[in-house]
Amino acid sequence: MDDERFDGLYLNVAQTTRGIEPLLDTVFSFLRRKTDFFAGPPGCASPEEGIQASLDTVNKVLQKHADIYLASKKKKEDSMKKKKKDKSPAKNPVVESHEDDVIEMGAEGFDISSAKTSTPVVKENGAPLEEKVENESARVSESKDTNKADEDDSKPPIGNGGTVEGKYVWTQTLSEVNLVVTLLDGYTRAKDLIVDIRKQHLKIALKNKLPQVIVDDALTKAVIVEDCLWTIEDGNKLNINLQKYNRMEWWDSVCASDPKIDVKKVQPENSQLSDLDGETRQTVEKMMYDQRQKALGKPTSDEQKKLEILEKFKQQHPEMDFSNCKFN
Numbered sequence: 001m002d003d004e005r006f007d008g009l010y011l012n013v014a015q016t017t018r019g020i021e022p023l024l025d026t027v028f029s030f031l032r033r034k035t036d037f038f039a040g041p042p043g044c045a046s047p048e049e050g051i052q053a054s055l056d057t058v059n060k061v062l063q064k065h066a067d068i069y070l071a072s073k074k075k076k077e078d079s080m081k082k083k084k085k086d087k088s089p090a091k092n093p094v095v096e097s098h099e100d101d102v103i104e105m106g107a108e109g110f111d112i113s114s115a116k117t118s119t120p121v122v123k124e125n126g127a128p129l130e131e132k133v134e135n136e137s138a139r140v141s142e143s144k145d146t147n148k149a150d151e152d153d154s155k156p157p158i159g160n161g162g163t164v165e166g167k168y169v170w171t172q173t174l175s176e177v178n179l180v181v182t183l184l185d186g187y188t189r190a191k192d193l194i195v196d197i198r199k200q201h202l203k204i205a206l207k208n209k210l211p212q213v214i215v216d217d218a219l220t221k222a223v224i225v226e227d228c229l230w231t232i233e234d235g236n237k238l239n240i241n242l243q244k245y246n247r248m249e250w251w252d253s254v255c256a257s258d259p260k261i262d263v264k265k266v267q268p269e270n271s272q273l274s275d276l277d278g279e280t281r282q283t284v285e286k287m288m289y290d291q292r293q294k295a296l297g298k299p300t301s302d303e304q305k306k307l308e309i310l311e312k313f314k315q316q317h318p319e320m321d322f323s324n325c326k327f328n
Contacts (some may be wrong), residue, residue: 008100063127105109156265160250164258167215174268175247177254179225179240181214195240197228202255204238217255 010023017023031037040050159171161178168181181204188206196203200219208213222245230240244251250263290300299307314322 005249129199156267157261160260160261160266162253162259164254168254170254172251174250175244177242177244177251179238179242179254181238181240183236183238188232188238189235190232193232195230196236197223197230197240197242199223199225199226199245202240202242204240215255217257220251220253220256220258221249 013026014023029251036053038051039047040053044050044053078089160173161169161171163169168179170177171180172178181208192207194203194205194207198220202215202217202219203213204215206214219242224243224245227243228241230238232238250266252260252263281313286301290302293300
């Protein structure tokens with residue numbers, strides 16, 4: 001399992017929910033509403049049995065990652081002890097204590113303000129080397145500043161894609177990849193081309209006496225073949241649209257042998273309500289409306305429905321007195 005595969009997605013959710021409990025709440029809310037997770041495996045005799053099976057599954061996965069965490073921490077500590085033991089105290093400075101800073105996620109979200117930064121106490125023959133520490137700190141600080149400047153100077157890939165020399169220019173969104181192949185042999189018709197799109201392979205060639213192969217390579221990721229298409233513009237440009245199979249990840253290249261881009265620098269497109277499907281759009285609009293109502297101290301959409309039902313019930317039963325009733 002690739003643990004880092006969905007890091008970007010979960011970080012976005014974590015920053016939105018701002019807290020561990022709300023983050024977990026969204027995960028289990030999804031499992032409750034969109035899956036049969038809480039029903040348990042087939043054969044459960046009752047809802048309670050299904051829920052117990054779900055709890056056992058959660059505990060099993062949680063225990064697995066707890067064991068991985070403990071094993072990783074122990075391995076790191078053993079490595080540190082071995083390094084200290086192998087070093088000679090007469091020749092090599094020894095760092096008496098050092099712990100990696102941990103960014104904690106509290107009730108209000110990610111909190112880096114509590115991360116402690118300290119200068120390690122360095123000793124040689126029992127005496128502190130203050131001057132050496134200062135020089136080393138200055139060197140590390142300068143190195144960090146240089147790296148930071150390099151990162152700031154780097155630009156995101158144009159169109160979140162790149163150029164493969166002699167082949168094509170490509171761009172992408174989360175859901176699709178677009179290629180533009182410039183055909184240099186003059187006017188080209190569709191029947192003069194071989195464009196073979198498979199789930200994880202792409203072939204582009206010109207039908208000459210000796211076929212000229214432009215691309216014949218494995219795709220970096222899988223595509224939905226039946227939704228892919230290609231067209232020719234102005235007789236010399238081949239446009240290919242590939243629909244991603246996984247619409248929640250960025251590609252670092254189109255084909256396996258192409259040069260890679262840094263997906264960390266990709267700039268996601270701005271999402272609009274009009275881009276969402278009907279059910280998702282209704283849910284998002286409802287959440288936005290309820291947030292506005294709460295900010296104004298007014299009832300949410302669900303509360304309004306309850307009030308409307310109550311008013312309707314009052315009209316149907318005028319003989320009943322509701323003046324002393326209390327409603328939650």
